[in-house]
Amino acid sequence: MRSWLLRRSIQAVITLAIALLLIFVLMRAAPGDPLSRLSAGRPISPREIELLRARYGLDQPLGHQLLAFTTGLLHGDLGISIEQGRPVTTLLAERLPATLLLGGSVLLLNFTFGLWLGVRQAASHGGREDRWLTTLSLTGYAMPSFWLGLVLAWLVGVEWRLLPAAGMRDPLMDADAGLVARAGDLLRHLVLPVVTLSVVSIAATMRYQRSAMLEVLRLPYIVTARAKGLSVSEVTWRHAWRNALFPVITLFGLWLPILVTGSVFVEAVFAWPGLGSLAAGAVSTRDYPLLMGASLLVATLVVLGGLLTDVAYAMLDPRVRFG
Amino acid sequence: MIAGSDILQSAWRNPRGRTGALILLIVVVAAILGPSLLPDPLAQPDVLGASRPPGLGHPFGTDQLSRDVLARVVTGARISLSVALLAVALSVTLGAIIGLVSGYWGGIVDAALMRMVDGALAIPRLFILLLVLAVWERVPVLALIVLIGATGWFATSRLVRGEVLRIREEGFVRAAEALGARRRRIIFRHLLPNALGPLLVAATLGVGDVILLEAGLSFLGLGIQPPTPSWGGMILDSREVMISAPWAGIFPGVAIVITVLSANLFGDALRDAVDPRSA
Numbered sequence: 001m002r003s004w005l006l007r008r009s010i011q012a013v014i015t016l017a018i019a020l021l022l023i024f025v026l027m028r029a030a031p032g033d034p035l036s037r038l039s040a041g042r043p044i045s046p047r048e049i050e051l052l053r054a055r056y057g058l059d060q061p062l063g064h065q066l067l068a069f070t071t072g073l074l075h076g077d078l079g080i081s082i083e084q085g086r087p088v089t090t091l092l093a094e095r096l097p098a099t100l101l102l103g104g105s106v107l108l109l110n111f112t113f114g115l116w117l118g119v120r121q122a123a124s125h126g127g128r129e130d131r132w133l134t135t136l137s138l139t140g141y142a143m144p145s146f147w148l149g150l151v152l153a154w155l156v157g158v159e160w161r162l163l164p165a166a167g168m169r170d171p172l173m174d175a176d177a178g179l180v181a182r183a184g185d186l187l188r189h190l191v192l193p194v195v196t197l198s199v200v201s202i203a204a205t206m207r208y209q210r211s212a213m214l215e216v217l218r219l220p221y222i223v224t225a226r227a228k229g230l231s232v233s234e235v236t237w238r239h240a241w242r243n244a245l246f247p248v249i250t251l252f253g254l255w256l257p258i259l260v261t262g263s264v265f266v267e268a269v270f271a272w273p274g275l276g277s278l279a280a281g282a283v284s285t286r287d288y289p290l291l292m293g294a295s296l297l298v299a300t301l302v303v304l305g306g307l308l309t310d311v312a313y314a315m316l317d318p319r320v321r322f323g
Numbered sequence: 324m325i326a327g328s329d330i331l332q333s334a335w336r337n338p339r340g341r342t343g344a345l346i347l348l349i350v351v352v353a354a355i356l357g358p359s360l361l362p363d364p365l366a367q368p369d370v371l372g373a374s375r376p377p378g379l380g381h382p383f384g385t386d387q388l389s390r391d392v393l394a395r396v397v398t399g400a401r402i403s404l405s406v407a408l409l410a411v412a413l414s415v416t417l418g419a420i421i422g423l424v425s426g427y428w429g430g431i432v433d434a435a436l437m438r439m440v441d442g443a444l445a446i447p448r449l450f451i452l453l454l455v456l457a458v459w460e461r462v463p464v465l466a467l468i469v470l471i472g473a474t475g476w477f478a479t480s481r482l483v484r485g486e487v488l489r490i491r492e493e494g495f496v497r498a499a500e501a502l503g504a505r506r507r508r509i510i511f512r513h514l515l516p517n518a519l520g521p522l523l524v525a526a527t528l529g530v531g532d533v534i535l536l537e538a539g540l541s542f543l544g545l546g547i548q549p550p551t552p553s554w555g556g557m558i559l560d561s562r563e564v565m566i567s568a569p570w571a572g573i574f575p576g577v578a579i580v581i582t583v584l585s586a587n588l589f590g591d592a593l594r595d596a597v598d599p600r601s602a
């Protein structure tokens with residue numbers, strides 16, 4: 001197990017290094033000047049542009065720039081945001097909690113309902129319920145998250161006035177409101193973004209759980225359990241589901257990129273102050289150090305998620321680490 | 324081995340696959356014929372006709388610039404579908420070539436390619452595109468197609484590589500090698516045709532993904548540039564009038580859902596035909 005873990009960790013570090021290299025090359029290979037936005041439409045002299053180029057190291061050869069970026073990274077320095085003039089790491093750290101709250105809530109909702117519905121589908125395999133649930137989940141999967149978010153914000157937030165349509169807190173709330181009132185307010189703001197992201201992402205969870213469950217339901221011990229006279233629901237939930245839950249672990253690794261991508265749009269639509277809206281803002285202001293920092297953080301999360309998934313899987317299934 | 328026509332036939336026999344294929348066909352026909360039958364999607368007839376609700380004359384209403392929403396949705400279909408089909412064709416071709424090379428040559432070529440794919444898969448596709456597009460002032464449509472296609476082959480190459488590794492050990496490939504068949508013959512006569520099924524599935528499901536991706540990029544202002552109508556761009560424009568003229572944003576979204584859903588229904592039916600175990 002130890003040598004397996006070591007090998008897998010080294011592999012993760014290499015993957016991340018390649019991702020870093022890709023991020024760097026992509027940013028520099030694109031036609032266009034990262035500082036063009038600063039010069040476009042603003043009274044700025046060529047001399048000032050020169051100074052800015054020097055400040056951001058853009059006048060150096062590509063190799064030097066990469067070295068400087070990597071050295072900075074190892075010291076926890078990702079550069080300064082062009083638009084906001086503050087360190088990228090500070091901006092990312094400020095926005096991370098809101099995204100973790102959003103992502104954690106989506107995870108909870110997605111997995112609770114996704115697993116339950118997936119098992120129900122497998123239990124009614126080929127039947128009406130199975131077909132309807134598949135069509136519904138695929139419809140959710142076909143929805144652009146920003147569109148669903150806008151429609152929900154308009155209907156629920158504006159037309160019916162049931163829930164707040166934007167932000168994370170009520171700006172008009174009493175300054176000395178109690179903890180319960182604050183939590184309640186946060187929860188109300190959380191509902192629409194979480195529902196939007198869950199609806200567009202639940203299909204993957206359901207599909208995974210359904211097929212894992214179908215594999216298990218074919219096995220002889222299920223037949224034995226039924227032959228012993230156990231009820232369908234008992235066999236489904238006590239015998240089959242426990243074994244079918246296990247492949248679903250791999251979903252965590254797959255699910256993270258979907259969530260991060262979705263949060264860019266959903267946070268932008270609901271003005272949720274997280275990493276996603278930070279990245280969307282960096283795009284519209286062409287703030288490339290911020291965008292690079294955000295992409296690197298996302299890549300790190302994805303690689304870490306994959307590593308943790310594999311470790312969890314190996315701990316539960318010895319065939320993986322010895323195979 | 325299952326031949327391509329068998330896969331298509333089997334997917335057609337699947338009721339949901341057939342529904343998906345038929346709806347997709349209707350969308351394609353509308354995209355081809357529609358623009359010539361409908362008003363000019365760029366025309367702004369008059370200020371008084373702005374933000375009209377759906378009704379006679381304008382079945383989907385008009386937007387805040389008095390442009391006909393139906394005409395824009397249909398023209399948007401032409402653009403979204405062309406971008407998706409071309410980008411997917413590019414990514415599937417790249418994925419097939421790299422997967423074949425990696426799987427057949429093996430060794431250091433395989434290791435290097437697959438490590439690169441690992442690294443690329445660690446960055447969500449949207450972020451790769453954001454990085455390239457963010458410094459670009461105005462993105463030409465062709466560049467957009469190439470970029471979306473060039474960022475979509477990673478998973479496909481893994482898939483093809485896996486198929487190649489599996490097929491390479493089969494008796495008929497061994498026999499061909501023993502008979503002295505050239506590499507090119509083995510790749511094009513034996514390996515590629517056998518990997519065609521999974522490729523077809525990946526391509527069909529890829530169309531839906533690319534439509535969503537392009538809409539998302541256009542929504543962020545990085546995809547198709549106005550005034551050319553695109554579904555994502557129309558939703559972006561409708562943001563400011565969502566309360567007074569919601570139809571301007573709802574209809575392009577419905578068009579996306581219908582198109583992506585039907586492509587995915589057909590793709591699922593293809594998948595079931597290629598790999599009956601997943602049904």
